[in-house]
Structure formats: structure tokens, C-alpha cells
Amino acid sequence: MNPSALKGRSLLTWIDFNPEEIRYFLELSKKVKEEAKKGVRKQRFKGKTIALLFEKRSTRTRAAFETAFGEEGGHPVFLSNQDIQLGSKESIEDTARVLGRMFNAIEFRGFKQEYVEILAKYSGVPVYNGLTDLYHPTQALADVLTIEESFGSCKGKQLCFVGDGRNNVARSLMVISAKLGMHFTIVSPKELWPDNELKNLCETYAKDSGSKLKITDDIEEGVKGADAIYTDVWVSMGEEALKAERIKLLSSYQVNAELMAKTGNPNCIFLHCLPAVKGEEVTFDVIEGPQSRVFDQAENRKHTIKAIMLATI
Ligand code: CP
């Protein structure tokens, strides 16, 4: 793969990238992390600017973009929807064209996937999806990096997502797993299974990569043999009104010591994109226990986001 093929590209979902390109981002992330550990400071974004658009709140994603861009000499500008006109007083198309004249790249976190697509289409600069209702691609790259740090290659490893199987994190993990040849299972009540369209699309990638995809509501069958158990909040940002319904649907899908034991794998790790609601989707003992890798994951957001920006700007 010629790395110059990535210049100018946007990351809206991993659907748009082939396995070789995703592996390039991963290997660059490892290199960037090593540099950071050695204290190597380069100035690869000197004189450059990035706009960070946030309709929803964030700790990790904002901090990762700001620090990764800033420590390379670039100037990040944070714009929440209290600051700018996005979609209310000004069309997304116009905002995109204005920002594209002033910035070298744009990050967007918000509700509609359509918005991030319009930003990419009209701005003329690389646009990064920092989470929408449908996808959270930068998270998924950090998750694969964390899995590879534990086990070496992710190919043939068994990742199992337990919980709201149709949310942005689960959907992104299904795409990246299918592309990279990692086996991926969603364990979730039927009401929260991802749509067939995405599953069928991912099956076509899985055929090429050797990944096995499975969706089940059976906990025992789903988690058996897992190398990594992953969960996320039961109520994603923007869905607060559904809280009572979700608790009813998902209570028996809590990740606790008993569920971790059902994997039958003492080396199984626990992953969570954070923020977590301890006592709901995961118990305190699991997230704080020796199997948990959640703070490595959080740190890896920064290294992977830096790699994505380096490769595309
Ligand atoms: N995991 C993640 O995206 O965290 P933030 O919502 O804090 O950015």
C-alpha cells in the first residue's frame, strides 16, 4: 500500500478503508506510541489548524485530538454547538465550505452520520468522525491496538461485545473486525441487534478476511472462548429517554465475574470505551480488576488519533 493514497482522505466509517489501509493506521499508531514513550517530540503539524466540532460532550475524544495535534505544533480550535451555527442558523454545507477555507482538517462529534458526510463532501479537507449515532471509528482503532498489545495480531482472536448491540461502538467494532480477520460476536437481546444491512455488508468483508461474525441473545454460547469481552453504556448520548426500557432489556447482560468466568478463558481481557456506569453494564470488580484494559484503551485513543491525522493531513 502506498501511504500517499491516504492523504486528504476522511475517516467517516471503516467501511471506506481496505484491510491494508487499516493495518497501516495500526502500525503507524504503534510507532507514534513508541515515540511518545521515548519522549521524541516532532513538530509535524506546525503551522496547521484543526477544527474540533462537538454537538455531544466528550472527555477522551476531545482531549486526544487536542493534545495529539497541539504537541505536534498544530493549533486545534474547539467549537461546540453553543459557539457555532451548525445546522441551525447556517446549513452544514456552508459551515463545511467556510471551515475548509480556514482549517487543514475537521473533527466532528454529533448525532447524524449525514452531517459528518456533508462536512467531508463540502469542506475539501480531511474530516474525522469523532462519534455519531451510527459509528465511532477512532474508538475502534484504539480498541484493536489494545487487543494487539495483549495478544499480538488480532487475526483469529475472538472479540465479544455484550450489551447494546446496535450502538455506534458495536457497529464500528463489527466493521473493523470483519475487515481485519478478527472473530466478532454480539451478545445482546434481539431488540438490540444491529440491522441486517450492516451484518450482511460485514459478512462480505469477513469472507475475504476469515473473520467469523455471530449475533446471539444467548450469553453462555456467545461469550464462550472469548479473548476479549467488551461492553459500553446501556444508554448512549441522545437516548436518555430510553433509560428505563434499556435497564429492563439489559440487566441480565451485565458484565460481571460470573460472565467473565463463562468465557472459560482465564486470559480473557475486559474492554470498555468509557465513560462507564459502574454497577450497570459492568461491575466494579471487573472494570477495576486484573483483566481490565480500559485505561490502556483510553490512552490509545490519543496515539491512534495522532496516527490517523498524520496519515491523512
Ligand atoms: N470513548 C469516548 O469516546 O469517550 P468520550 O466520550 O469521553 O470522548
Ligand code: NVA
Ligand atoms: N455508545 C456511547 C459511546 C460513548 C463514547 C455513546 O454514544 O454515548
